Amino acid sequence: MEAEEKKEELERNSIKEKARLRLREFDVRDRFSHLPLARAAVLLPLMLRAGKLYLLLTVRSMQLRRSPGEVCFPGGKSDATDKDEIDTALREAKEEVGLQLEKVEVICRLVPGIDKMNYLVTPVVAFIEDTFQPTPNPDEVSNVFVMPLEYFVEPLNYQTVPYKTSSGYHGRMHSFTYDDPEHKMSFRIWGLTAHFAVFLALVIFRRRPTFEVDYDLDNLISSSENYFMNLYASVYERKKSNI
Numbered sequence: 001m002e003a004e005e006k007k008e009e010l011e012r013n014s015i016k017e018k019a020r021l022r023l024r025e026f027d028v029r030d031r032f033s034h035l036p037l038a039r040a041a042v043l044l045p046l047m048l049r050a051g052k053l054y055l056l057l058t059v060r061s062m063q064l065r066r067s068p069g070e071v072c073f074p075g076g077k078s079d080a081t082d083k084d085e086i087d088t089a090l091r092e093a094k095e096e097v098g099l100q101l102e103k104v105e106v107i108c109r110l111v112p113g114i115d116k117m118n119y120l121v122t123p124v125v126a127f128i129e130d131t132f133q134p135t136p137n138p139d140e141v142s143n144v145f146v147m148p149l150e151y152f153v154e155p156l157n158y159q160t161v162p163y164k165t166s167s168g169y170h171g172r173m174h175s176f177t178y179d180d181p182e183h184k185m186s187f188r189i190w191g192l193t194a195h196f197a198v199f200l201a202l203v204i205f206r207r208r209p210t211f212e213v214d215y216d217l218d219n220l221i222s223s224s225e226n227y228f229m230n231l232y233a234s235v236y237e238r239k240k241s242n243i
Contacts, residue, residue, distance in 0.1 A: 012051070015048060019046070019204050020107055022204055022206065023110075023125055024107065025203075026110055026220075026221060026224075027109060027110075028110060028111055028112075028225075030084060032111070032112050032122070032228075033084070035232065037114070037119065037120040037235070038077070038078075038117075038118070038119050038120065039077070039078040039119065039120050040075060040076060040078060041075050041086070041088035041092070041121065041122045041123075042072070042073035042074065042075030042122075042123055042124070042193075042196065043073055043074045043089040043092070043093045043099075043104075043124050044110075044123050044126070044196060044200055045127075045128045045132075046126065046127050046128070046149065047127065047128050047130040047132065047146065049146070052149075052150065053149040053150070053204065054146040054147060054149060055146065055149050056097075056132075056146050057071050057072065057073060057147065057189065057193070058072060058073070058097060058136070059071055059144070060072055061138065061139060061141055061142045064140065066117075069142070070191075070193075071187050071189045071193055072193050073123070074092055074099070075088070075092045075093070076092040077119070085122035086106055086109065088122075089124035090104060090106075090124075095140070096136065096137050096140050096141050097135065097136055097144055098135035098136075098137075099132065099134070103128060103132065105127040106124060106125075106126045107125045107127065108124075108125050109125075110122075110123045110199060110200065110203070111123075111199070111225055111228050113195055113196065113228070113231075114232060114235055121192060123200070125200060143183070143185075145180050145182065145183055145185075145187060146182075149201050149204065149205075150205065151176065152194070152197045152198045152201035152209075153201045153205055153207060153208075153210070154209065154210050155211070157176065157177040157178070157179075158174070158175070158176055158177075158211055160172055160174060160175070161190075171231070173190060173191060173194070173195075174190065174195060174198055174211070175188065175189070175194065176188070176194055198213065202215070202217070214227055215227060
């Protein structure tokens with residue numbers, strides 16, 4: 001029994017270490033923090049269950065003015081007291097789902113995105129304990145669930161929606177429907193949340209998804225940064241034209 005437990009522990013550590021190494025290759029640190037956009041950050045909380053990586057997501061409270069009832073990662077706008085995007089993501093995760101900072105292992109910051117309010121949103125990737133029991137803040141969160149990270153490269157229910165931003169930028173929006181066996185509910189993950197989840201899965205699994213993506217998978221680092229800078233340029237040009 002003890003030998004079996006040791007073997008399981010070694011396998012767990014191996015999966016997590018491989019993920020850490022791959023993620024650190026993509027760590028942008030504060031490379032995009034200087035851009036002149038309002039800032040926000042989200043936490044992408046990874047956990048290991050039964051030898052598989054899972055992502056924790058939340059459902060926004062119906063009381064919220066912005067995007068009520070939508071699936072998202074814990075996160076929000078930067079405060080003046082936040083030292084950086086990591087501080088923002090951790091503070092918001094504590095407020096929204098009761099995640100204690102000492103229970104979090106921050107790995108990296110990935111290439112940011114720009115939301116519909118033109119906030120620069122930085123995804124912060126971290127490992128959390130697989131035994132974590134969320135305590136949702138009902139003012140902000142109506143539900144919390146976990147789903148396999150692998151679903152974001154090999155989904156059972158997927159749609160793609162072409163879109164055009166107000167600044168004229170053309171892109172592809174991912175939309176996943178996940179039937180959660182724990183809650184016996186279906187959740188729709190789309191927009192920027194799906195964008196971040198897909199990129200995280202591409203980085204960790206390094207395999208071609210069953211759907212089209214806007215990256216050169218053989219040059220994922222440079223193509224993801226180019227994708228973001230093209231999006232940023234279209235947003236910034238529109239901001240300048242409105243001044």
